[in-house]
Amino acid sequence: MTITVPTNTSDDKRIPVSCEGGIEVAGVSKSFTNGIPVLRDVSLSIRPGELICFLGPSGCGKTTLLRTIAGLDVPDAGKIVVGKQLVVDRESRIMVPPEKRGLGMVFQHYALWPHMTIEQNIAYPLKERGVRGEDRRQRVKDLAEFVGVDATLSRSPAQLSGGQQQRVALARALASEPTALLLDEPLSNLDAALRVRLRRELRALHNRMGLTTILVTHDQEEAAVMADRIAMLHEGVISEIGTPDEVLERPQVRSTAEFVGFENFLDVNIIRSRNKTAVVRLTDSDLTTEFTVGNPHGNDNKNGVLAFRASGARLMPQNDQDALFGELTSLVQIRHAIEAEVAVGGSKVLIRQPLELLDVAVRPGDRVAVRIDPSRSLVF
Ligand SMILES: Nc1ncnc2c1ncn2[C@@H]1O[C@H](COP(=O)(O)OP(=O)(O)OP(=O)(O)O)[C@@H](O)[C@H]1O
Secondary structure: OOOOOOOOOOOOOOOOOOOOOOEEEEEEEEEOOOOOEEEEEEEEEEOOOOEEEEEOOOOOOHHHHHHHHHOOOOOOEEEEEEOOEEEEEOOOOEEOOHHHOOEEEEOOOOOOOOOOOHHHHHHHHHHHOOOOHHHHHHHHHHHHHHHOOHHHOOOOHHHOOHHHHHHHHHHHHHHOOOOEEEEEOOOOOOOHHHHHHHHHHHHHHHHHHOOEEEEEEOOHHHHHHHOOEEEEEEOOEEEEEEOHHHHHHOOOOHHHHHHOOOOEEEEEEEEEEEOOEEEEEEOOOOOOOEEEEEOOOOOOOEEEEEEEOHHHEEEEOOOOOOOEEEEEEEEEEEOOEEEEEEEEOOEEEEEEEEHHHOOOOOOOOOEEEEEEOHHHEEEO
8 A cells, every 4th residue: 555645844944144133053062060961062043033932842951042042051162143243152252141142031930020110120121221211201101002011000010910920021121122032931820821812912012023032932832823933952952943834743853743742653664765755664563564655864775663643543444455454452432532542563553533433343352454644644
């Protein structure tokens, strides 16, 4: 059997090092005192005006990379350019302090000055920059209106909700007219409904500002809604970078597929790959069935992995010609869907499908057929 699915190659292009308004990271490495590398030779071009998300599991180095760009952590090696300014060059011992990098920052914890009113909080960076009198008042009013907290100016931070406080933090970050905005999980302290609303609001604000923005998150939904591009981090390296659709739907590497929720990974032999498709044979089974799936590597006669989601496989009638065969080891009904586990050779295949699409009466112990949707499968 052959099945053809689209390729998952990315058309991401690197931009030149000069980056008016963008951010360029080149060869950045960082270890903390225990000597374990947290960032390994990270290079990345953030385009002027884009909103890029650093996405990845806990501990992969997202915050450290952001803090290194901000100047809060010092890298062991590498260069960083923010806008037109070289802010880090370890070889030339250039290390511009955080407050001189022209960056606005918003963190998970709102970090507003509790003894100041909202107006004073937003005004603070303006005051530091010597903006005075009516000019300053007008700027604060405009910024507060822009983020939607203009009715709260005379209150103290403690009198505001979490969402309002985060808007104030954003207004304060914008008051310094930064070259770029760095946001470290700014929504993760908010309740789920507010988080969903603020994602869209923040994205809309970004569209109006066009300010280069980095958002650190471990929430793929947040990245999907907000990002122009996603940089996936895995164990201190950028494992891939692309649009939300590319990274979340057609990941290039297994670690991303695992992070975004692909449940099934079957060992295969890539027999040949041509024109962004590949013919593969399952190795961990006595089957000689062939698949044709998207293959970013183009390796013939190499071992690989066929990945697909549980929702990308279905239980089929036994006489199905395009199926794998195995033993049903568990079958559970969850509301209007079933979840089944099938042992195919030495591998397990997890299947999730709507109950009404189950055309066969089966129970654990039965020999069953499994069809994998090629348009939702990938080979790594
Ligand atoms: N100041 C520090 N001293 C020692 N180790 C640190 C320090 N800061 C971070 N680390 C370690 O570096 C690794 C990466 O941390 P980092 O906070 O960058 O990860 P992250 O991807 O942002 O994770 P999370 O989503 O949990 O915040 C972790 O193993 C962490 O324990």
